[in-house]
Amino acid sequence: MTQSNPSLGIRQLLDLQKQAFIAQGPVSAELRVQRLQQVIDMLVECKDALCEAMGEDFGGRPAVFSLANDILGSLSSLKHARDHFRDWMGDSERPSVKPFDMFGATAWVKYQPKGVIGIIGTWNAPLFTLLSPLACAFAAGNRAVLKTSEIAPRTAQVLADAVARRFDPQVLAVVQGGPEVAAEFSGQPWDHLVFTGSTAVGKLIMAAAAKNLVPVTLELGGKSPVLVGNSADVANAAERIAVGKALNSGQLCVAPDVVWVHESRLQALAEAIAARYREMYPTVSGNADMTPVVNERHHARVSAYVNDAKARGVTVVEVGSAAAGVDRRLPLALVIDPPPEAEISRHEIFGPAMVLRSFQDIREAVAAINEGERPLALYYFGSDEAEQNWVLDHSLSGGVSINDVVMHPALEDAPFGGVGASGMGHYHGREGFLEFSHARSVYKAGNHDPRREWGMLPPYNAQFEQMLAQAVTP
Known part of the structure; x- marks a missing residue:
C-alpha cells in the first residue's frame, strides 16, 4: 500500500x-x-x-x-x-x-x-x-x-x-x-x-x-435501457446512441446497455447506429480516437459476452473488425434480441457492445425493464409527451435523459446517483x-414557560386532560 x-x-x-x-x-x-x-x-x-x-x-x-x-x-x-x-x-x-x-x-x-x-x-x-x-x-x-x-x-x-x-x-x-x-x-x-x-x-x-x-x-451502474418511441426520429436517436456508446468505448456507468424499439424499426435503427459509429471509427485496431478496453480481463469479459451470443445463434452485427493481438480496441457489437439466459442479457456490459430488443407496444418494454434491477440511467427518445410522461411515471432509475443519452450526469445543480441495485x-x-x-435540528426556548400555570405539569388536573382531549381532532 x-x-x-x-x-x-x-x-x-x-x-x-x-x-x-x-x-x-x-x-x-x-x-x-x-x-x-x-x-x-x-x-x-x-x-x-x-x-x-x-x-x-x-x-x-x-x-x-x-x-x-x-x-x-x-x-x-x-x-x-x-x-x-x-x-x-x-x-x-x-x-x-x-x-x-x-x-x-x-x-x-x-x-x-x-x-x-x-x-x-x-x-x-x-x-x-x-x-x-x-x-x-x-x-x-x-x-x-x-x-x-x-x-x-x-x-x-x-x-x-x-x-x-x-x-x-x-x-x-x-x-x-x-x-x-x-x-x-x-x-x-x-x-x-x-x-x-x-x-x-x-x-x-x-x-x-x-x-x-x-x-x-x-x-x-446497471443495465441502463434506451426506449425509442414510435414518435422518435430514428436517424437522430441512432446518432445520439452511437455517440453515447462510443464514449470511453462504453466503459461508463451510464452507457446505454439495452435499446428497445418497435419491431418494425429494429433493423433500421441497427443499421443507422452502425452507420453513425462507422463514421466516427472507420477503423478499429490502432485507431487513436478510440478508447481501448482497459485491460485483458475486461477485454476477455466483453468478448465472451459477444461470443456467447453468437454461439446461441443470436444475430450479432459487428461494426468494423479488430486485428488479433494488436491492441485492446474492439468493434461495436450490436446483439439483436438475445435470450434472457445469454451472458450479455444477464450482466452489465461495460464495454463496446449493446443489446437491441424489439417490442410491439412500449408498455411491454417498460414492464420488462421493471422486472429487472433498477438502473442508474434510463433514456427515452420521442416527441410524444403523453408517452414520455407515461414512461417517467411507470419506471424508476437513478436519472433520465430525454432525446439524448449520458447527459444528465453533467447537471451540476441536480443530484446524481442511483436507486436500488444501481446505488x-x-x-x-x-x-x-x-x-x-x-442536518442538526435546534430548538431554542422562549423567555417564558407557561406549562405550570396551564396545568401541564404533575399533579395533572381535569382541565389539562380536557385540553388534550380537545386537541385530538381529524
Whole structure:
C-alpha cells in the first residue's frame, strides 16, 4: 500500500483528520473556498500529466476524452460547489413547537460537516469518481481520504503526488492499493463513505461499512435501457446512441446497455447506429480516437459476452473488425434480441457492445425493464409527451435523459446517483452538499414557560386532560 504520505496507514490518516477536524471547530466559508480552489489549481497545473497517465493506463485512451471527462468534468463540479455553497450552508428556519412559539420559542436546522469522508474511486473515470464527490464533501466543510483504483495505477500515482504537494494530509490524502487495501479502507469508521463501482463490490462495501454504522453513498451502474418511441426520429436517436456508446468505448456507468424499439424499426435503427459509429471509427485496431478496453480481463469479459451470443445463434452485427493481438480496441457489437439466459442479457456490459430488443407496444418494454434491477440511467427518445410522461411515471432509475443519452450526469445543480441495485445517495449541487452534511435540528426556548400555570405539569388536573382531549381532532 502507498499513499500521498507513505509513513501513515489508513487508520492513522483517518484518526489524524478526525483529531484535526474536532480541534478546528467550525469550518469557515473562506476555508472551504480555499480547499476547493487548491484542488482546482492542482488540476489545472497537472492536467497534461494526468491525461498522459490516463492514456497509459488504458493503453491509448484519447487525451481529448480524458480532458473532457475527467479534468473538465471534475473542474465543473469543483467550480459549481465553490461558487454556490454559500447559498446552501446557512441555517434553515423552521416552525417552532406550538404553543411555545407564542412565547418566543424558535427552531432551525443547522448544516454541519460530518467530519472525515472516505471516497473510493473507480478506473473508468479515475479522477471524476474521486474529485466530483470531493467537491461536495469540501463544500460541506469535511476532510477526506481518497482511495484510487489499482486498475489505473499511473493516474493514481500522479494524483497522489499532486495532492501531497498541495495538501496537508490532515485535510486531504490519497491511498493506493489493490482489493485488500479497498477492503481495509471500507472497514474504517469514516463519518461517510463513497464508493463507485460494480453492484457486487458495492454490496461488500456496504456490509463492511455497516459494521461501524457508517453512512454510504454508492454509485453502481446497471443495465441502463434506451426506449425509442414510435414518435422518435430514428436517424437522430441512432446518432445520439452511437455517440453515447462510443464514449470511453462504453466503459461508463451510464452507457446505454439495452435499446428497445418497435419491431418494425429494429433493423433500421441497427443499421443507422452502425452507420453513425462507422463514421466516427472507420477503423478499429490502432485507431487513436478510440478508447481501448482497459485491460485483458475486461477485454476477455466483453468478448465472451459477444461470443456467447453468437454461439446461441443470436444475430450479432459487428461494426468494423479488430486485428488479433494488436491492441485492446474492439468493434461495436450490436446483439439483436438475445435470450434472457445469454451472458450479455444477464450482466452489465461495460464495454463496446449493446443489446437491441424489439417490442410491439412500449408498455411491454417498460414492464420488462421493471422486472429487472433498477438502473442508474434510463433514456427515452420521442416527441410524444403523453408517452414520455407515461414512461417517467411507470419506471424508476437513478436519472433520465430525454432525446439524448449520458447527459444528465453533467447537471451540476441536480443530484446524481442511483436507486436500488444501481446505488444510493447522490452528489452534485445542493443535494450533494446535504449528503455530506449533518442536518442538526435546534430548538431554542422562549423567555417564558407557561406549562405550570396551564396545568401541564404533575399533579395533572381535569382541565389539562380536557385540553388534550380537545386537541385530538381529524
